[in-house]
Amino acid sequence: MKDSSPWLFLEPYVQLLRRDDSLLVYNTISKAVLEIDLTGSLSELADELTNPENGYVVPLSMDQLQDADIQEFVNQLRGYFMGDLLDPSWSAGKPVNLMPEPLVKHGLMPPASKGSVMNTGLEVRNYLQEITLYLNTGPDAGESPLAEAGFQFTYPDLFSEKALEMHINLFRALVDDVNQYTPTLIHLTGKNLLEYPALEQAISHLTSSPFQKKYHILARQWNRRIIPVILAQKNTSMAVYITFPVPSDVIASFLTDLPDAKLLKKIEFNLIVSSQEELVMALKIADDLELTNVYFKPLFTGENLDFFRENVFVSKEEILVAQPDQKQVFSRNSINENDFGKLSILPGGEVFANLNDPSIGNATTHSLVDLVSEELRNGVSWQRSRKIVAPCSGCLYQFLCPPISSYEVFMKRYNFCNVYPNGEEL
Numbered sequence: 030m031k032d033s034s035p036w037l038f039l040e041p042y043v044q045l046l047r048r049d050d051s052l053l054v055y056n057t058i059s060k061a062v063l064e065i066d067l068t069g070s071l072s073e074l075a076d077e078l079t080n081p082e083n084g085y086v087v088p089l090s091m092d093q094l095q096d097a098d099i100q101e102f103v104n105q106l107r108g109y110f111m112g113d114l115l116d117p118s119w120s121a122g123k124p125v126n127l128m129p130e131p132l133v134k135h136g137l138m139p140p141a142s143k144g145s146v147m148n149t150g151l152e153v154r155n156y157l158q159e160i161t162l163y164l165n166t167g168p169d170a171g172e173s174p175l176a177e178a179g180f181q182f183t184y185p186d187l188f189s190e191k192a193l194e195m196h197i198n199l200f201r202a203l204v205d206d207v208n209q210y211t212p213t214l215i216h217l218t219g220k221n222l223l224e225y226p227a228l229e230q231a232i233s234h235l236t237s238s239p240f241q242k243k244y245h246i247l248a249r250q251w252n253r254r255i256i257p258v259i260l261a262q263k264n265t266s267m268a269v270y271i272t273f274p275v276p277s278d279v280i281a282s283f284l285t286d287l288p289d290a291k292l293l294k295k296i297e298f299n300l301i302v303s304s305q306e307e308l309v310m311a312l313k314i315a316d317d318l319e320l321t322n323v324y325f326k327p328l329f330t331g332e333n334l335d336f337f338r339e340n341v342f343v344s345k346e347e348i349l350v351a352q353p354d355q356k357q358v359f360s361r362n363s364i365n366e367n368d369f370g371k372l373s374i375l376p377g378g379e380v381f382a383n384l385n386d387p388s389i390g391n392a393t394t395h396s397l398v399d400l401v402s403e404e405l406r407n408g409v410s411w412q413r414s415r416k417i418v419a420p421c422s423g424c425l426y427q428f429l430c431p432p433i434s435s436y437e438v439f440m441k442r443y444n445f446c447n448v449y450p451n452g453e454e455l
Contacts, residue, residue, distance in 0.1 A: 070096045422445065
């Protein structure tokens with residue numbers, strides 16, 4: 030006698046994640062989210078549905094069909110267009126379904142070397158997106174929370190034990206190497222970029238690069254002679270970093286220094302805040318000066334966790350309204366979108382995929398092909414996802430959250446949320 034068990038199937042655009050006695054069912058098209066508490070019968074069904082070998086298609090027995098919890102689960106799937114039942118007469122065997130699996134076009138591992146060690150077969154253009162060149166670094170003038178800002182976000186004043194400057198020949202070689210690949214954003218930064226001895230040579234050499242260039246400076250380093258020269262270059266912008274307290278008329282004076290008001294569109298203002306008082310000041314300055322290209326950069330000082338908890342941490346409700354699409358879910362499960370494709374190079378040539386992680390090599394002895402290959406093969410930054418760090422690996426909402434940030438790596442705390450409110454150790 031032919032089996033009369035209907036087939037329960039899930040749509041290919043549905044994402045499942047089970048953690049303990051809970052199941053998250055997410056429709057990547059409508060962005061509907063179901064959180065299912067798994068009882069005995071539903072727990073067994075969840076095991077079957079999350080088993081990749083079943084391909085999102087499982088038979089339901091008569092006992093399961095009569096189970097009230099399973100009936101409610103099927104009704105919810107139908108109501109949110111996430112799945113349905115198929116009559117067994119529709120198919121002579123198990124229906125074929127497409128599991129939602131990512132297709133990584135170029136792979137997350139470098140291809141095997143073919144022949145010469147110089148011919149790895151790696152196409153850097155498929156991976157490299159941004160490169161940050163630190164033209165100078167130096168010691169901290171005193172104890173300051175800003176000494177660690179560069180490990181939390183892109184910040185010009187990266188400190189080192191002694192003053193270092195990138196040799197202009199290394200700079201030229203790096204730019205020439207980058208110019209072979211596309212597209213790439215080149216960041217120019219340093220402890221005091223405008224005091225880099227070979228700055229004019231660097232600016233001149235960059236005119237040959239077809240890519241976008243962004244210069245990063247501290248507000249106190251503003252130079253009314255050099256800034257307009259930099260901004261006049263094609264495909265060039267500038268990021269200015271402002272710390273508090275600072276009078277609004279100081280920032281206003283920068284704007285009047287520009288010979289052409291159109292250049293203002295090429296400047297972004299990064300307001301660094303570490304307290305509620307500084308945040309209020311920053312908001313007032315942005316409003317008073319009618320600044321539009323503004324970014325707020327929280328600074329962790331080691332003593333302001335409450336400020337982060339109030340202004341940076343996210344709630345469960347905010348996580349649920351993030352609504353990533355299918356590609357974003359795949360991406361967040363496979364790579365770190367904040368770090369992937371990005372390299373930072375210090376004056377001496379040391380290369381990092383994230384400044385909080387170990388160096389992956391030195392640009393004076395390794396090409397970009399070597400460095401990208403090393404990060405893909407042995408690095409941790411580009412492929413750091415929430416599914417492999419605690420406590421996120423045990424969280425039901427891991428792929429709904431944004432990618433891991435440098436803040437979290439620096440603070441060694443990955444739950445910038447109230448879902449795990451007891452994880453307060455830093």
